[in-house]
Each structure stands twice: as structure tokens, then as C-alpha cells.
Amino acid sequence: xxxxxxxxxxxxxxxxxxxxxxxxxxxxxxxxxxxxxxxxxxxxxxxxxxxxxxxxxxxxxxxxxxxxxxxxxxxxxxxxxxxxxxxxxxxxxxxxxxxxxxxxxxxxxxxxxx
Amino acid sequence: xxxxxxxxxxxxxxxxxxxxxxxxxxxxxxxxxxxxxxxxxxxxxxxxxxxxxxxxxxxxxxxxxxxxxxxxxxxxxxxxxxxxxxxxxxxxxxxxxxxxxxxxxxxxxx
Numbered sequence: 001x002x003x004x005x006x007x008x009x010x011x012x013x014x015x016x017x018x019x020x021x022x023x024x025x026x027x028x029x030x031x032x033x034x035x036x037x038x039x040x041x042x043x044x045x046x047x048x049x050x051x052x053x054x055x056x057x058x059x060x061x062x063x064x065x066x067x068x069x070x071x072x073x074x075x076x077x078x079x080x081x082x083x084x085x086x087x088x089x090x091x092x093x094x095x096x097x098x099x100x101x102x103x104x105x106x107x108x109x110x111x112x113x114x
Numbered sequence: 115x116x117x118x119x120x121x122x123x124x125x126x127x128x129x130x131x132x133x134x135x136x137x138x139x140x141x142x143x144x145x146x147x148x149x150x151x152x153x154x155x156x157x158x159x160x161x162x163x164x165x166x167x168x169x170x171x172x173x174x175x176x177x178x179x180x181x182x183x184x185x186x187x188x189x190x191x192x193x194x195x196x197x198x199x200x201x202x203x204x205x206x207x208x209x210x211x212x213x214x215x216x217x218x219x220x221x222x223x224x
Contacts, residue, residue, distance in 0.1 A: 035214075042118060042201070042214035043158070058211070090157055103212070105157035 002027045006091050006106035013081055014114050021076045021109050023091030031094045032074040033058070033103070034066065036087040043090065049074055050096065081113045117141060118204050120215040127192055127222055134188040135218045137202030144213075146205035147178055147185045151198045152217065158201055161187075189220075197222045 004025045013019055025032065033048040035058075045058030049068040063085055065077040074093075078085060088110050092103040120137045127133045139147075147164035162169065164176040164185050175188040185204075189196055202215035 040122070040216055042216045044214075045211065048211070088155075102160050103158075105159070107157055108155070110155075 002104070004091055004093055004104050004106035006089075006109050008109060009107060010110050012112045012114065015082055016080050019078050019081060019111075021078075021089060021091075021111070023074045023076065023106055024072050025074075025091075025093040025104070026072065027093060027095070027104065028071065029093035029104075030071070030096045032068065033092045033094075034064070034074070034076045035090045035092065036060065036085075037090060037108075038087050046076070046089075081111075083113045085111065086113045087111060116215075117206075117213045118202055118215040120200075120202050120218045122216060122218060124219040124221050127220065129192060129194055129222050129224050131192050132188065132190045133192055133220065134186055135200065135220075136184050136186045137204075137215050137218075138182075138184045139202075139204045139213070140183070141204065141206060141213075142180075142183060144204045144206065147176075148203040148212075149174075149176055149185075149187050150201040150203055152201055153198050161200070192220075192222045194222050194224060196220060 007022045030051045034046040035043040037043050044060045046064050047066040049055045091106040094103045117140050149161040150158040151161045152158040164178045168177045173190045177186045199217040199219045201217045204213045
């Protein structure tokens with residue numbers, strides 16, 4: 001089954017404790033992206049990647065890191081989480097031939113930073 | 115002004131009714147437009163792309179008005195299962211960045 005998986009689905013942590021949210025897709029997509037979604041705001045892009053070893057900042061990259069060592073994986077790293085990073089996070093992927101029109105999303109990770 | 119604006123709703127609509135909502139965008143260079151559907155606390159899923167000539171998919175019709183810079187979504191004969199948040203999405207002008215509206219919440223009542 002074609003899918004994007006994220007782990008963990010729910011996470012409660014404390015300020016300053018490094019964490020990683022994993023994202024994996026099995027569709028051989030070149031493009032992958034991380035978004036955060038907050039009440040009253042649209043999805044905001046954090047980072048995206050057009051291919052292995054190629055990453056670019058989105059609209060709200062501060063406080064986040066990513067890596068793309070393999071095509072299927074695109075982990076999101078919070079080196080020192082803060083309460084303002086409490087949010088719902090989505091990973092998405094798309095084939096470049098479709099110019100990212102159709103983005104396939106993971107189920108989301110609900111993060112709470114105390 | 116937000117780049118993509120939507121009425122947050124909620125729109126409370128009786129089952130079987132027709133409902134329409136719009137989305138305005140600010141970047142006149144935008145080339146691609148989409149409607150995604152998001153169920154409560156779940157991931158967004160593509161509902162339909164919006165073409166210049168408009169397009170229809172069953173009970174759903176999407177229209178684009180470039181002159182006034184808005185897109186619309188019309189749902190006919192609404193079903194209970196249409197209850198969701200509808201996200202308007204606009205290509206930023208580059209091929210790989212999409213700008214998302216905050217969504218319009220639709221509630222279909224029996």
C-alpha cells in the first residue's frame with residue numbers, strides 16, 4: 001500500500017529535550033516536505049527536499065532541522081524544543097513529475113512541548 | 115493581507131442542500147490551484163485541482179476567476195460524509211511551494 005508514515009503519532013516532551021520525528025514514504029517520491037498546522041492558520045511549510053541531500057527552508061524553519069540521506073526518509077529534528085513548537089506536524093511527499101500538485105500526507109504527529 | 119484567505123465558517127448546511135464557498139489569493143503569478151479536504155485531526159487529501167476552464171467531479175464543481183483572484187468550490191446534494199474542513203491551496207509561483215488557506219469548516223446536518 002502506497003503511504004507516508006510518521007512516528008510518533010503523539011509526543012509530549014519538555015523544553016530543551018531534543019527529539020526527532022521520523023517520516024518515511026514508499027512511493028519513490030523525490031519531493032518531501034514538513035508542515036506544521038496551528039488553529040486558525042493554514043499549513044505552514046517548515047522545510048522541503050527535492051531529492052537526496054537537497055533540502056531547503058520553507059516559511060517557518062527556525063528551530064528545526066531536517067536531513068535527507070535516503071530517498072524514502074525525511075526526519076524532522078528539534079534540537080531544543082520550546083512551547084511555541086507545540087503543534088500538529090505533517091510530512092508529505094510528491095513525485096516531481098506532478099510538480100507537487102498531489103501531495104500525499106502522513107497521518108500527523110501531535111507534539112506538545114511543556 | 116494573507117496570501118490565501120478563506121472564510122473559516124463553520125457553514126451549517128442541511129443534508130441535500132447545495133453549498134458554495136470561495137477562496138481569494140493575493141499572488142497574481144499563481145498558476146495552480148487546488149482544493150484539499152481534511153477530516154478532523156487527520157491528514158489533508160486532494161479533493162480536486164482547479165483548472166482555468168473550471169472542472170467538475172460528480173457533485174463537486176471548482177471554478178477559477180483569475181481577474182478577481184479567487185477560486186470557488188460548489189457541492190451539490192450534500193451528504194453527511196461531506197462534513198470536513200476544505201482547504202484552498204495555491205501554487206506560490208514556483209513549482210514546489212504551495213500556500214495553504216486556513217480552511218473552511220463545513221457541517222452537514224441530517
